Amino acid sequence: MTFSDTIGIGLLAWLLVGAQPALAAEPAGHVHTEAGHYPKETAAAQAAYVDSEPPLWDNLGTLSYKITTSNARAQQFFDQGLRLAYAFNHLEAQRAFRMAQKLDPKCAMCFWGEALVLGPNINAPMETSAVGPAWSAISQAKTLAKHASPREKALIEALSKRYAKDPKADRKRLDQAYAAEMGKLAKRFPKDEDIATLYAESLMDLSPWDYWADQGRKPKGNTAEIVKVLETVLANSPDHPGAIHYYIHMMEASDRPERAEPHAERLAGLMPGAGHLVHMPGHLYYRLGRYRDALEANRAAIEADEAYLKETGAKGIYAQGYYPHNVHFLMVSAQMAGDGKTALAAAGKLGKVLSDETVRAVPWIQPVKAAPYFAHAQFGPPETVLKLADPGSEFPYVQAMWRYARGVAAAAKGAPRDARAELDALTGIAKTADLSGLTEAGVPAADILRIAQEVLSGRIAQAEGDLATAASTFEKAAALQEKLPYMEPPYWYYPVRRSVGALRFLQGDPAGAEREFDASLRAAPNDAWALWALAEVYRKQGKDSAAADAERRLAKTRADRGEPVRMERL
Template sequence: MNRCVSFLVCALLLTVSSALADHQHAPAPAATAPPPLFDDVGTLQHPITTANPQAQRYFDQGLRFIYAFNHDEATRAFKEAARLDPNCAMAYWGIALTLGPNYNLPVDAERDRAAYEALQKALSLAPQASEAERAYIEAVAKRHSSDPKADRKALDQTYADAMREVAKRYPDDLDAATLFAEALMNVRPWDLWTHEGQPQPGTDEIVSTLESVLQRNPDHPGAIHYYIHTVEASPQPERAAPFADRLGKLTPGAGHLVHMPSHIYIRVGRYHDAAESNAKAAAIDAAYIEKYNIQGAYRMMYYPHNVHFFWAAATLEGRSAEALQAARDFSAKLPVEMVRQMPMVEAFVPTYLFALVRFGKWQEILKQPAPPADLTYSTGMWHYARGLAFAAKKQGKKAAAEYDKLMTIAKATPPEARVMMNSSAALLNLAASVLAGELAAKQGKTTEAVQSLETAVRQQDDLRYEEPPPWYYPVRQSLGAVLLKANRAAEAEAVYREDLKRNPENGWSLYGLTQSLRAQKKQEEAAAVDQRFRKAWAQADIIAIFN
C-alpha cells in the first residue's frame, strides 16, 4: 500500500468512533488536567501583561492555534492562561477572539454570548493592561453586543475598522496587522475575488497589509495562512507559493497549517505536492485527535478536509488506485449522524461515487446502495452517477430515468440549502446538465450534447470559489471530448486551453489538447504538449480512461 494512502486509511478509522459533540464545541482532553503545551506548533510569541510565565506560554499557544484555525484548542489555552493569572486581561481577550466568527464558521448565539461575557471580564481588567492591550480589547469588544439581534455584518465591519486603527497606531506590531487583515477577510469570507478575477471591496487592503507583514517577517504563520487564503482565488495565486513552501516546516504539529500550502499548490499545477501535504496533514491530525480525544469542528470538518483534498489532488495526477481507495474509505467512514448534525459536510458524502465516475468504474457505481432518503443532495448525486453509468453501458432508458429523478430532487431543493460554500441546488442542476450532455453524446446527438455541456461549464464557472473545487472535475474536459469526437478539433483545442488556464498542467486536459492538435495535423505543437502530459502523468496509473 502506498505510504500516503496507508496514513489516510489508518486516520479515517478514527471517524467511526466520533462522539459527535456539538459541532463547534469541544471538551478539554481531560476534565481536571491542564491542556498540554505543544512544542511543534511554531515559536511565535506575543508578550502580554502577566507575572506568570506559564500564563504567557499558554497565551502564546492560544494565539498560535488561532492562526492555525484550531479555535477550540486556542480557547483551552486562553482559559488556562486565565486560570493561571485571573488578572490577565489578554487571556479573556483571547477567549473572546476564539469564540467569535472566523473565515470558515459563523458565530452561533451561544458562542456569541460567551464571547461577550469574556469581553466584559477583559474590559474590567483592562486598566491593569498596557495601552496596546487595551486597544486590542476595545477593538474586539466592538464585535459582540448584549443584543442578540444585533446586525452581525455591521458588528464584523466595526471590528475590522477598529483593528485597522490598532494596526495604524502600532505599526511595528505584526500581530495587530495580521489580525486586522483577518478581520477584513471575515467581513466577506470566501468572497474576496469576483469570477472575473477582480478584487472585491477590501481585498486590496488585505493583500497589502499581509504583504507588509511578510516583508518584515516571512515566517509569520498567521500572515502566511491568511495570505494563502487571500490570493488563492486571485489571478496570481503563485505569489503565495514561496510562503506556502515555508509554512508546514514552521508548524509541523499543526495539521491544518501543514495542509494549507495545498490551497496554492493545486492552483498552480503542483498536484503531487498538494497530495503529499494533505497526506501528512491527515496523519498529524489523526494522531492529535486520537491522543487527545478531540471532538467538535476540528474533527468533523478540518480533519476530513485533508482527506478530501488528498483525493482531489491525487485524481488530478491520475493516481486512480490511491484516489479510489481514499475516497472509498472516506465516504464509508462518514457517520450519517455527523452529516445530519452538520449539513454542510454532506458535500463529502458522494466523494466515492464521484471517484468511481471519474475513473469510469460503471459496474461498481451500480452496486452502490442509495444514501438515506433525507440526505437529498447525496441522493441526487447517486442518481447522477447511476445515470452516467447507464449511459456508458448504452442503457439509454435507464439513464433517462435517473436523470428524471435527479431533476425532481434538484427542483425540490430549497435555494438556501448549502453544502460547504455552495448552493445544493446549483450543484444538482450542474450535475443534471452534465448527465444530459453525456446522455445526448452517447445517443449521437452532438448539438444537444454540446449545448448541455456548455450550460454545465457556465454553471461550474458561476459556483462560489472553494478548495477543493465544489464540483469534482472540470466540465470543460467533457465538452472538449465531445467536440473532438465530433471532428471539431479546433473548438476542442480552445476548450482544453481554457481549462489549462484554470487548472494548470493537469494531465487530463493536456492529453485532450494533444489529441486536438494531432487531429489538426499540428504535429510539432502536439509533440510539445505530449511531453508536458507525460511529465504531468508521471505518478499516474491509468491511460485507458482516455480511450
Template sequence: MRSFRRAAELDPQLAMAQWGIALALGSNYNLQADAPQLREASAAVQKALALAAKASEHERAYIEALSKRYSNDPQADVQKLAVDYKSAMRELVRRYPDDLDAATLYAESMMNLRPWKLWTADGKPAEGTEEIVATLEGVLKRDPKHTGANHYYIHAIEASPHPERGLASAARLEKLAPAAGHLVHMPSHIYIRTGDYESAAQSNADAIVADRAYIEKSGAQGVYPMMYYNHNIHFLAAAHAMNGRYSDAIKTARELEANVKPHLKAMPMLEMFMPYTTVALVRLRQRDEMLKATEPERELKNTTAFWRYGRGMAFAGTNQSDRAEAEMKMLQAKTAAVPPDAPLGNSTARGVLQVAEHLLAGQIALARGDQKMALERLRQGVAAEDAVSYNEPPDWDLPVREWLGGALLSGGDAAEAEKVFRAELAKHPRNGRALFGLMESLKRQGKNSSAQMVQREFDKAWEKADTKLSVEELYGTKDKTKLSTNRHAPPLRFADARLKTGVRLHYAEQGDPAGHPVILLHGYTDSWFSFSRVLPLLGANYHVYALDLRGHGDSDRPASGYQFHDFAADVVAFMDAKGLKHATIVGHSMGSFIAQQIALAAPERVERLVLIGSATTVRNNVVLELQQAVETLGDPVPAKFAREFQASTIYQPLPDDFMDRVVAESLKLPARVWRATMTGMLAADGKTKLGNIKTPTLILWGDQETVFPRAEQDLLAAQLPQAILQVYPKTGHALHWERPEQFVHDLEEFITRAEPQ
C-alpha cells in the same frame, strides 16, 4: 482556545487571556460563530474590559477594538459589528504601525467580512481585497516567517488569477507549525491551484497524521475533528484524482464517507463530503462499481442526487440511454426537493446539481448520437460550473470541459476542442486529462511540434498515475464510437484481384471474413488510403474492403473505360471474385456516384448505400472549372496542382503526414487518367434514374462543402425513396478525413439500424 483558557486559569487577572478566548470564539474565514458562541464571546470580552486597568495601553487597545465585535443584544446586526471591529483594528494598526500581529489581525478582520468571496469569478478583486493583500505582504516583507500572515495570505491569494504568488508562503508555512494539522494542510490550497497535485496530496497526508495525533492526545470533539480533519481527507482524495492516482482517490473517498456517515444526524453540514465516492467513480469511469453502489438514505438529498447522477453517467457511458434518462429524471426530482438556499460547501446545492444535470444530459445526447444537443448541454454545463462559488476542493469537482473537449474531438472539431482544453488548463493547471485532450487535439490538426511539447508536459503530469488515458475516455462513452487508443485495430491485408472485366484491382482488407461486408470506394485521384483514418476505428466484426479503383492507386491503368458504369462493373466483378452476394457500399465523391451506379445496375448486390459528399449529378461550375485545369495537365502532374486540388476540398486542418500521403497517391495517376476520369464523370447523368434506387441510403454532407451545395443534398434525399440526410457542422467535402470518429459511429449505427419503413 485551550491555551487562552489555561492562561485564564493560571492568572484569573490576565485581561489578554479573556481577550484571546473572545477572539477564538468569534467567526473565522471558514465558519460563522453560532449564537451560544457569540454570547460566550461577549461575556469574555466584558471580562477583559473589566480587567483592562491592569493591562498595558497597547493591550487595552486590543481589548477595546475586540469589544466592537460583540454585543449583549441577541438581535444585534452581526455584520455591522464586524465592520466596526474592522474599523477599530485599522485604528489600532495606525497607532502601532510596527505591530505585525495587529496588522495580521486587521487583515483577518477584513477577510471575515466576505469569507471565500475575496475575488469575483472572473478574477477581479472584491472591495477591500487589495488592501488585505497589501497589508499581509507588508507583514511578510518584515517577517517572512509570520505564521498568521502566511496562513491568511494563502487564503487571500488562492482564488486570484495568480495563486502562484502564494508559493513562497506555502513553502514556509508547511515547516512553521508541523504539529498544527490545519497549518500543515494550508499549502495545498496553493499547490492545487498551481497544478502541483503531488505536493497538495503530500500536504494533506502530513496534515492527517498531525491531526490524528492531536485528536488522540486532546480528545477533541466537535467541529475540528469532524470538519477540519475530514477536509484534509477530502482534499487528499481530490489531489489524488487530479494526479491520476485513481485507486488512491477512491480508497480515500471511501474513508471520508465512512468517517462522516455516523455523525450526519448530529452535524448535517458533513453531508458535503458524502458524494465524493460518486465523484471519484465517475472520474475514473468505474461504471460497474458505480452501479453496484447502494442507494443512500432518503434524507440525504444531495448525496442521493449525486448517486443518481453517477448511475446516469454509468448508463450513458455504456450507451444505455433510456436507463440514463430515467436516472436523469430522478436526479431532477431530487434536485427540486433540495431547498433553494441549501448550501453545499460554499455554493448552493441546486447550483452544484445544475452542473450535474447539464453534464448528464450532454452524455445522454452523445450516447444517442445527437452531437448538436450534446454540445449545447455540455456548454451549459461549463457555464454552470463556472458559476459555482470558489472552494478548494471545488464544490463541483468534475471539470465539464474535459467532457466538452472530448465531445468536440468525437465530432472531429479538433480546433474547437483545443480551445476548450486550453481553457480547462487555465482553470486547472497541469490537469493530466486536459493535457491529454490538448495533445490529441493538436495531433489531429497536424500541429505536430506543439503536440510533442504537450506530450512532454502530459508525461510529467501523469508519471505517477495508476491508469492510462485513452481518447475513448475523453468522450465518456464506451465502445460506441470505437475510439480507444488502446483498442487493437484489425490488421490490414493488401492484395490484388484479377477481374473478369480485364483489370487488376489492388485493395486493402481487414476484419472478420465471416463479418458483414463493407466496400469503400474513394474519390477522384484518391486510393484506398482515403479511408486510412477510418479503418482503424471500424469494428473487427466487419469485413472491410477499401479498393483502388481502376486507374487509381496501385491498380491497372487501362487505356480506356473510365465512365461510371466501367467502375461499377469492376466493383460487381470484385464482389464475384470474393464470393460476396451483397455488401454495404460506401462511396466518397466520385466513389459515391459509382455506388449509385452499382445500386441501379445490381440492386440485389447492395444491402445499404452510404454517400459521402455526393449529389444528383457531377456537373456543376466547380467541377467544370476543375476540368478546364485538368485538360492542361501533362506528365509529370505538378505536385503543387495536386496539393492545391486536395486542400481545396477540406475545411478542418489535417495532419501534414496524412495530406502528404494523399497528394502522393494523386501523383501516382498519369495526366491521361486525370483527364479520362474527369471526362467519364461528366458524361454521366443519373438524375432521372435515382428514384429507382430502393436501397436504404445514408447521405453524409459537410456544411462547409465546396463542391456540391446543400440544395443538391436536399434534392438527392428527396429523389432517393429510403434516404436519410445527415449534416456535419464545420466540415468540408472529405468528412471522413476530418471527422473519422463521427463517421464510423454513423456508419456502424446505420448498418445495424432496422430497415426503414
C-alpha cells in the same frame, strides 16, 4: 454568505467562494465553517474539554508574543493559544488560554486571548452561546489591565469594542468598531506584526469570503487594505503563520493567486502539527494546477489531524468540519491529478468521516456527502459503481448523484437503456425534491443537478454512437458550469469543456478539439486528463514539439499512479 464562501474550504471541507450575501446568524447549536456548518457537541462536554489541561506541543512552530507574566509556562500556553488561533483551531486555542489563566490568574492577556477566539471569524459567526463567556473574559482582562503594558492595554481596549453583554447587540456594529480600533493600533504600533495581522483579520471578518469582484480582478470593500497590510507583514516577517494563512485566503479567489504561492510553500513547515495550516497551501496549489502538490499537502494535513484527534479526543468543528475538509480536498486533488487509486480511497474515507447525523442537521452539506460518487463515476469500474449501495431518499441531492454515477457507469458499460433509466430518476429528483435547505444557503443545487443531467445525457448519446448530440449536450453542460460561482473545491468535479474537446476529436476535428482543450486548461490549469488529450490532439495534427511540451507538463502534474486514459472517457 453562501455555501460557496465556506470550507474554502471551501465546504467541507469548504473548511469548503460569486456575489455573496451578508453572513446571517447561525442557528443555535451549530457552527458554520470553511469546512461546513456542523452540530456541536454538548455544551457540558465542550466546557469540560476547554477546562482540561492541554499538552504543550512541540510541533506548532516558534511564534511568540511576549506578554506581561512572571510564569514561563503561562507564556508558553499563551503562545500556543495564539498559534492555534491563527490555525483556526479556536477550541484548542481557548483551552490553551484557559490553562495560561490557571498558571497566572493575574495575566490580563491570557483572558484577552480567550475572548479573542470566542468571537467571529471568516468561517463562523459568533454564536449566542459565546456571548456570555466572551464578555466575561474581556471584562476580566480589563480588570487585570492594571498589570499590563500600554500595548496590552490597547489590545484589550480594542477587543472590548467587539463584545457586548447583550446577546442581541448589533454584531455588525461591534465588529466594525473592533476593526476601527485595530486600525488605530496598527498605526500606533507599526512594527508589531501580530497587531497588523489581527487588524487584517478584523477587516476580513466584516465581509467573509466576499473580497473580489469581476472574476477576481477587482478588489471589493476593504480588500485592498487587507492585502496591503498582510503584504507588509510578510515583507518584514515572511514566516508569520497567521499572515500567510490569511493572505492565501485573500488571494485564492483573485485573478493572481500566484502572488501567495511563495508564502504558501513555507507555511506547512512552520506549524506541522496544525493540520489546517498544513492543508492551506493546497488551496493555492489547486488553483494553480499543482494537483500533485495539493494532494500531498492534504495527505499530510490528514496525518497531522488524525494524530491530534487521536491524542486529544477533540470533538466539535475541527473534528467534524476541518478534518473532513482535508479528506475531500485530497479526493478532488487526486481526481485532477489522474490518481484514481487515491481518489477512490479518499472517497471511501470521506463517506465514513462525514456522518448522516451531520448531514441531517445541516442539509446544505449534501454536496460533500455526494462528492464520492464523482470519484466513482470518474475512476470506478462500471460493475463496482453499479453495486454501490442505494443511499436512500433522505438526502435527495446525494441520491441524485448516486443515480448520476450509476448512469455514467451503465453508459460506459455499453448499456444506454439502463443509463437512461438512471437519467429519468435523476431528472425526477431534480423536478420534485425539496432542495431548499441547499438553495437557501446559497448552493446552486438546481444548476448542479442540471449539469449532471446534461453530462449524463451526453454519455448516453456517446454510448449510442450519436457523437453530434453528445457534443452539443456537453456544450450545454460546460456553459452551465462556467456560470457557477467560485468554489474550492469546485461545485462540479471536472471541467466539462474537456468532454467537448474529446467529442470534437472523436468527430474528426482535431483543431476544434485543440481549442476546447485549451479553454478547459485555462479554467483548470494542468488538468492531467486534459493535458493528455491535448498531447494526443497535437500529435494528430503533426505538432510534435507542442505534443512533447504538453507531455512534459503532464509529467509534472500527473500522479505517479495515473490511471490509463482513453478519449472516450473524457
